[in-house]
Amino acid sequence: MLRPLLLGAATATAAAAALALLLAASGFPPAPALAALWNGAFGSTDALLSATLVRATPLVLAGLAVALAFRAGILNVGAEGQLLAGGAAAATIGTLGAPSLGVLSAPLALVGGTAAGALWAGVAALLRRRFGVLEVISTIMLNFVALHAVGWLVRGPLQEPLRIYPQSPALPDVARLPALVPGTRLHVGFALAVLGCAAVWVVLRHTAAGFRLRMVGLNPAAAASAGRIDVPAVGMRAFLASGALAGLAGAVEVAGVTYALYENLSPGYGYTAIAVALLARLHPLGVLASGALFGALEAGAGAMQRDAGVPAVVVVAVEALLVLLVLGADQLRARGVLRRPPVRSAPRLAAETAPIEATP
Amino acid sequence: MTLEPIAAFLEATVRTATPLALAALGETVTERAGVINIGLEGAILAGAFGALVGAGLAGGLGGAALGFAGGALAGLAAAALFACFAVWLRADQIITGTAVTLAALGLTGTLYRTLFGETGAALATPTTPPLSLPGLSALPLVGRALFAQPPATYAVYLLVPALWWWMRRTHAGLALRAVGERPDAAVAAGIRPVRVQLAATLFGGALGGLAGATLVVAQAGTFAEGMSAGRGFIAIAIVVLGRWSALGVAGAALLFGGASALQYLFQAMGWTLPYQLFLALPYLLTLVVLASVSGRVAAPAALGQREL
Numbered sequence: 001m002l003r004p005l006l007l008g009a010a011t012a013t014a015a016a017a018a019l020a021l022l023l024a025a026s027g028f029p030p031a032p033a034l035a036a037l038w039n040g041a042f043g044s045t046d047a048l049l050s051a052t053l054v055r056a057t058p059l060v061l062a063g064l065a066v067a068l069a070f071r072a073g074i075l076n077v078g079a080e081g082q083l084l085a086g087g088a089a090a091a092t093i094g095t096l097g098a099p100s101l102g103v104l105s106a107p108l109a110l111v112g113g114t115a116a117g118a119l120w121a122g123v124a125a126l127l128r129r130r131f132g133v134l135e136v137i138s139t140i141m142l143n144f145v146a147l148h149a150v151g152w153l154v155r156g157p158l159q160e161p162l163r164i165y166p167q168s169p170a171l172p173d174v175a176r177l178p179a180l181v182p183g184t185r186l187h188v189g190f191a192l193a194v195l196g197c198a199a200v201w202v203v204l205r206h207t208a209a210g211f212r213l214r215m216v217g218l219n220p221a222a223a224a225s226a227g228r229i230d231v232p233a234v235g236m237r238a239f240l241a242s243g244a245l246a247g248l249a250g251a252v253e254v255a256g257v258t259y260a261l262y263e264n265l266s267p268g269y270g271y272t273a274i275a276v277a278l279l280a281r282l283h284p285l286g287v288l289a290s291g292a293l294f295g296a297l298e299a300g301a302g303a304m305q306r307d308a309g310v311p312a313v314v315v316v317a318v319e320a321l322l323v324l325l326v327l328g329a330d331q332l333r334a335r336g337v338l339r340r341p342p343v344r345s346a347p348r349l350a351a352e353t354a355p356i357e358a359t360p
Numbered sequence: 361m362t363l364e365p366i367a368a369f370l371e372a373t374v375r376t377a378t379p380l381a382l383a384a385l386g387e388t389v390t391e392r393a394g395v396i397n398i399g400l401e402g403a404i405l406a407g408a409f410g411a412l413v414g415a416g417l418a419g420g421l422g423g424a425a426l427g428f429a430g431g432a433l434a435g436l437a438a439a440a441l442f443a444c445f446a447v448w449l450r451a452d453q454i455i456t457g458t459a460v461t462l463a464a465l466g467l468t469g470t471l472y473r474t475l476f477g478e479t480g481a482a483l484a485t486p487t488t489p490p491l492s493l494p495g496l497s498a499l500p501l502v503g504r505a506l507f508a509q510p511p512a513t514y515a516v517y518l519l520v521p522a523l524w525w526w527m528r529r530t531h532a533g534l535a536l537r538a539v540g541e542r543p544d545a546a547v548a549a550g551i552r553p554v555r556v557q558l559a560a561t562l563f564g565g566a567l568g569g570l571a572g573a574t575l576v577v578a579q580a581g582t583f584a585e586g587m588s589a590g591r592g593f594i595a596i597a598i599v600v601l602g603r604w605s606a607l608g609v610a611g612a613a614l615l616f617g618g619a620s621a622l623q624y625l626f627q628a629m630g631w632t633l634p635y636q637l638f639l640a641l642p643y644l645l646t647l648v649v650l651a652s653v654s655g656r657v658a659a660p661a662a663l664g665q666r667e668l
Binding site for chain 1: 451650
């Protein structure tokens, strides 16, 4: 119980230190900027609930999507596109379907978004299975296709009736997610994200399917020969489930926060999700923590920009530096430079850490 | 029917293909050494920003030259960050590359807003005007496309045969390919794989940086956040389609340039289709191309391998 807490504290400290260094290097006094960030993220109940946790919700869901796929050895870096597909489906169901669906609008919007995300991932899964296309490239390409498809939707079939703004009409109340804490912007999507993390953890840890998924990620050859596991089928199922989670993230964002579809629906949630998953070392419960940390960073960044004049985008660099820090620590540990702690590390990061022969 | 729209389409094809070819040629060398650098996208973006800074330091044509120098340096820095983790520490190449791209996105965005203001007002940098080769540029149809381009395009013309010859016909090129195919055999032959991979990665980063500089100095004349827009990933697909050969990569880059330039042709012809379709076309083409060639082309055997 103590170890994760210590790790979390160390990570948060590292984030603050990296940020302070970056700020000092770009000529901003770090102290007031960090104070502004802290206030924006944790300064009040409202900052915590309406800013940090609202921002963390899509990051946790998309981060969970990435972590699940990576655990199966599927490098799904297309959470962004799957999230947009989910958002588009939710907006379509929420706006066009609400009159006939009534109270079912909101749940069906989420279900539709989840299915759309799985479908979008399914394109890359099919390309991998049938044609051997590297999913690292195909999912990135599909991210751009999804972005332009949303651009077309909000200027074409799904545009608001006045046809002035490139966005969909606003979702009617019945299709919106209810607030989780009355009086704040925190919506039930956050509860779904927490439940999702717990569910994925249970599945991975305590079910046969989860065991097979982990085996495939750790060592596909051994899984096939010793475990008689259908490796491609397990990989495909993990890919689809991953897309479904990312699609749910988009649907939750549309039905819980923006209430409409537009091109800039996601400020790169799907890309940040990769950092969220890697920082959590692909552990579903860790994703909850790292998603919350990044949510706080990004929510606080807005306040930092407003109050201290520091560009908010600086936190993206901090997120990337944290990931590199984790990668570097893992590698140094594998080389015996750092002490090896008895923690289970991520499959791709662990499966290949056989001792590296020094080159003569 | 006049040939003018077609000539303009070909001209736009070569223009859009130039940065793609630069980045893909660099990645070809990197991958031949067994390193797949997904951080190429970050190197292009860093290069674009480096070009803005370099070109901003001086005006006029000197500014354009400094822009290319700044772009190459910034691309080199991005590749050095990648190499530090992926080549030296032997971390997973795909994951490291993704992190480097994210880092470039965040850092260039921050520095851009810090140095040039919150509004991000469109900064004009000096650009290199097209250089018409006398006589050749007057050729019908292809004259303007091939011989009235910014200097960066001519650099690609020189680079393609040079790289082809270097990889096929020199000892250093053989060493590079040996490291990418059989690192153990390379070691036995007295080659140091880590050094070769380091050099190849840095070379690829520098060319990626030049590709970014081309976007700024030879095309847009300004910088925008995230302006690389997936070109690094497209370049990686181009390397696969071009079968890891300089000549093949040049041809594949032209194909993708053409896909991006189609929108101009369609506008000129007055065909009305949603323009987002054309914006998405290069990405869709990448998928189709990869689906049709993957499994039938042989990547360097040790590509992405972590143990040497």
